[in-house]
Amino acid sequence: MEKKYRIGYTTGVYDMFHIGHLNILRRAKEQCEFLIVGVTTDELSFKRKNKYPIINEKDRMEIVGAIRYVDKVVPQVDMDKIKPVKEFGVDVVFVGSDWKGTEAWNNYEKEFAEVGCSVVYLDHTDGISSTILRSKLV
Secondary structure, eight states: OOOSEEEEEEEEOOTTOOHHHHHHHHHHHHHEEEEEEEEEOHHHHHHHHSSOOSSOHHHHHHHHHTSTTOSEEEEEOSSOSHHHHHHHTOSEEEEEGGGTTOHHHHHHHHHHHTTTOEEEEEOOOTTOOHHHHHHHHO
16 A cells, blocks of 8 residues: 655654554554654753653664664754755655644744645544653652
8 A cells, every 4th residue: 555655754762652542653654655753862852841751762762773664863963854855865754733723833844845845743542641650650
């Protein structure tokens, strides 16, 4: 079956890998032939959330890379969204539906469109997140 997109890209921290992460990667891969996943580095995660992931970036990248839906794993070292799109020839970026309609993503959509890249918003899996898991560990 031919897929709608050739090269897809998505990013995440993927700390304490859970079913929500798997659902995102599965839904993304259903729509593209080749899926590249940017795993947020420990430093970027700290910079953005003021906390380090529980699982270190090397291990998180290995876990994500072992998932059958993932064709390539790259480190996400900054918040530059257009750079990997251009670097890898991405024609679709997958992002959580919670970002749809935000000013930032409305702007990204325009920027991506200029280089022939679409944005697909994927639904969040309710009731699970690394934040929820982290709170249960306390």
